[in-house]
Structures are given as C-alpha cells and as structure tokens.
C-alpha cells in the first residue's frame with residue numbers, strides 16, 4: 001500500500017502524476033513604499049493550481065529569458081478581463 005499523489009488543474013481538471021508544468025496562480029500587489037508584497041494568496045485556498053495549457057491560455061506562463069516572446073504581451077487589464085470572463089462562464093455552466 002502506498003500513497004498516490006495526483007496533481008489536478010483547478011481550472012480544467014487535467015491530472016498528472018508530477019508537478020512538472022503545473023503552476024500556482026494567484027493575485028499579488030506590490031508597493032515600493034512597503035516592504036514585502038501583499039498577496040491575495042496569503043492562504044492556500046487563495047491560490048489555484050493550473051496546468052500549462054491553462055496558464056498558456058491566459059499568457060501567464062513564465063518564459064526563460066532566452067525564449068521570451070518579444071512581441072507586446074497582453075496588458076494586465078486584458079488578462080484580468082479574460083480571467084473574469086472565464087470565471088463567469090464557468091459559473092454559468094455549473095448552474
């Protein structure tokens with residue numbers, strides 16, 4: 001008898017045996033006048049674990065410097081708007 005760990009994407013429910021290419025997604029805010037950062041992810045329930053496909057969908061996947069796409073990325077407002085639209089669509093689908 002052993003322990004079987006599955007990593008499950010909170011958005012699309014993709015599951016896999018390792019945490020490779022799984023990303024913790026949360027919202028943080030910083031201000032240079034204050035030390036540290038204020039994160040909405042202060043508690044584990046304020047973060048979501050997403051698969052690579054989902055983080056790519058919202059252009060959130062960090063890229064190594066040598067592989068960065070130098071085209072202009074979507075603005076924060078567009079990324080946030082897409083996230084909210086996705087959450088509303090999921091909520092309506094689950095009614």
Ligand SMILES: [Zn+2]
Nearest residue numbers: 009012051054
């Ligand atoms: Zn996913």
